[in-house]
Amino acid sequence: MRSSLPIRPTKPKTTAGASTAKYKAPGSIPANPPAPTLPPPLLPNPNPEPTPEPTPNPEPTPNPRTDSDDRQIAIDLERSIPNETFEPRTSQAIDRSTPLRRSQVDSRLESGQVYEALALLDAEISSEFIRYLELGLELGDPAATSTTLADDSISIEAVQLAQAELLVAQNATGTVPAVVYVFAEIDRLSIIIVPPEGQPIYHSVDVDRETLAAATTSFQTALLNARLRRTNAHIVPARQLYDWLITPIRDDLTRLGIDTLVFSLDRGFRGLPIAALYDGERYLIEDFAVGLIPSISLVDFTPNNLSESPVLAMGSSEFVDLSALPAVPFEIEFITTLGRGRSFLNDEFTLNNVIEQRTDYPAPILHLATHAEFSAGELSNSYIQLWDRKLTLDRIRELRLNNPPVELMVLSACRTAIGSDDAELGFAGMAVKSGVKSALASLWYVSDAGTLSLMSQFYDAIHTAPTRGFALREAQLAMLRGEVTVQDGQLLTTRGLINVPANLNLESSDFSSPYYWAAFTMIGSPW
Structure with missing residues (x-):
């Protein structure tokens, strides 16, 4: 049984049908919360070399090294973090989806049409992946790689079918899952919980996309930079992100008995190590199994036990x-x-x-x-x-x-x-x-x-x-x-x-x- 997680105060207001709530994000958090002790830092190689293409049929020479080389992690970190920090993402870098589609999602959420908004959002995310991954070419539909899904193809029934698959997985495994959509708008954050049964639940969080992106960047930097790791610098952004992404929905998750969170994250946030979000006492992974999906429409949720699989x-x-x-x-x-x-x-x-x-x-x-x-x-x-x-x-x-x-x-x-x-x-x-x-x-x-x-x-x-x-x-x-x-x-x-x-x-x-x-x-x- 999961342990109860201390919750910072949040009293969501709900409406009939699909649930909606607004949440005011806290202004600040303690600068020095308790945290686990981190290992000593790994020292980077100051002279990384570029990686050329390998030649076919190589005759490699073994390259012995000690574990302190950390799979060339120091080189990788220096490449990933120039001058010890990331450049914060801009809204243009994050939001390259169709403006009309986003405005349609927003208007439906505001009017309480959560199912309709979710169907639109899932269709938009799915078409984004279809275009980039060139899935349309493999499915025999070249047009799918360059256009978004047409409005008349968006179906609430498709979302309900995915819920039915979640329920099948729940009954087969004894776990209780929920899909969590995180939709970063210009002036606020929208979160939609999709449980196996019942209406999707919508929460609006008072944090703009630029602020959320900056916290995400700080979190990634603090984990990846060897010198920052030894200072527990990740704790502050990890806790702030928890306040924005988890605290608003935590009461719902507890009420529904959810133990598995499957996140569909917005563009610009899919590299977030979400298992390490921190509430001040516990990491998210201590209370939930967590995972990542592109969208409900692109995933097969049919359960299959791998306990005896070779x-x-x-x-x-x-x-x-x-x-x-x-x-x-x-x-x-x-x-x-x-x-x-x-x-x-x-x-x-x-x-x-x-x-x-x-x-x-x-x-x-x-x-x-x-x-x-x-x-x-x-x-x-x-x-x-x-x-x-x-x-x-x-x-x-x-x-x-x-x-x-x-x-x-x-x-x-x-x-x-x-x-x-x-x-x-x-x-x-x-x-x-x-x-x-x-x-x-x-x-x-x-x-x-x-x-x-x-x-x-x-x-x-x-x-x-x-x-x-x-x-x-x-x-x-x-x-x-x-x-x-x-x-x-x-x-x-x-x-x-x-x-x-x-x-x-x-x-x-x-x-x-x-x-x-x-x-x-x-x-x-x-x-």
């Missing part, structure tokens, strides 16, 4: 022009020993072999331990690194992950360009684009030790947790609570001591900081 694990530890990932051989071998599975490393990790092995061994879980990146601009700028090539996001369907279907794809070493709307579209839409039902991926690179810790706990929990979303939550909680550490080069987990190869040189670590666990996000169906 894993096809593939990856690369050596690269020509990217930093080595020396923990990958142990990672893919270890996760396949936790259950049934097969593993393939380095020169066996090619496009042809992925297709061949999936045909011969159609495991519902595909684990890819390799570099992956979601970048600004065209889909071709984002990629998953195979042994002999970069498989760009516009060609990811070549993996044929929908035939036979993959229930869950895990990317254990990926990152998203923070502050890029296009990169966030690629990250949040990855499951849809690749054809898988769910994807587990990280917003930024985490150290070898941190990744091993999360993955070992996740694959252990997936055998007993009611859903894949709850399995991720259990893994994140184990790290937050200090139940997973590195001691004398060995990994101590809730299963006990795991003997790690000595050549990995894992440094003693405490993974309680959200930097280590909040990066990992379940995208798509959490069931």
Whole structure:
């Protein structure tokens, strides 16, 4: 049973039918709230080198390093955070959707037509992903990549059908989910809760989009910058964001018994590590399993238990022009020993072999331990690194992950360009684009030790947790609570001591900081 979370005062007013409420955001919060102790900072490499394209059929030279290199995390952070900070997003950078559609959503919310507003909003978000991910071309409708959905195609029944799917998932798993739409308007924030049954619930929060964007930027900066992490600088923006995004709806979530939150976030906020929002005493993940979807219309919520599912694990530890990932051989071998599975490393990790092995061994879980990146601009700028090539996001369907279907794809070493709307579209839409039902991926690179810790706990929990979303939550909680550490080069987990190869040189670590666990996000169906 979830523990009760202290709530700052908010008394929403409701109207008949779909519920609506207005919430006045607090003006300030304490500057020094209590917080968990963070690990020492990681020192960046001051001279990062650019990453050229790899050549086919490489003959790589092993690149040994210690865990302090953190998968070149210091270099990545310096690239992601020029001059120690982000440039705040402008409203133009955030809002590139159709102005007419947004005004229609706004007018319907103001008049209490929450179902109608939700249908419009879902259609607008869906068409945004369809355009960027070029889904219309794959669905045989080129026009869908360049135009928004027509008004006459918007159906309240589609939203109600999604609610019915949520109810099926609830009954099958024993969890109680809700989809939460976060719609950042120029002068206020709109939040819509979609429960499995009953009317959607609308809340209006008195915070403008620029202020929300600035807090999001501060939160990301505080987590990613090594020097800021040791000061607990993330606590203040994490608490402020909690006040805006969660406090207004917290009473509703408690009343409905919700334990799983699936967020559809507005443009500019999809890179928010929402599991690490903080109420002053507890992180959001301590009370809810959380995940991210592009929109209700683009996700299959049909539940499928993965407790007995085998894993096809593939990856690369050596690269020509990217930093080595020396923990990958142990990672893919270890996760396949936790259950049934097969593993393939380095020169066996090619496009042809992925297709061949999936045909011969159609495991519902595909684990890819390799570099992956979601970048600004065209889909071709984002990629998953195979042994002999970069498989760009516009060609990811070549993996044929929908035939036979993959229930869950895990990317254990990926990152998203923070502050890029296009990169966030690629990250949040990855499951849809690749054809898988769910994807587990990280917003930024985490150290070898941190990744091993999360993955070992996740694959252990997936055998007993009611859903894949709850399995991720259990893994994140184990790290937050200090139940997973590195001691004398060995990994101590809730299963006990795991003997790690000595050549990995894992440094003693405490993974309680959200930097280590909040990066990992379940995208798509959490069931």
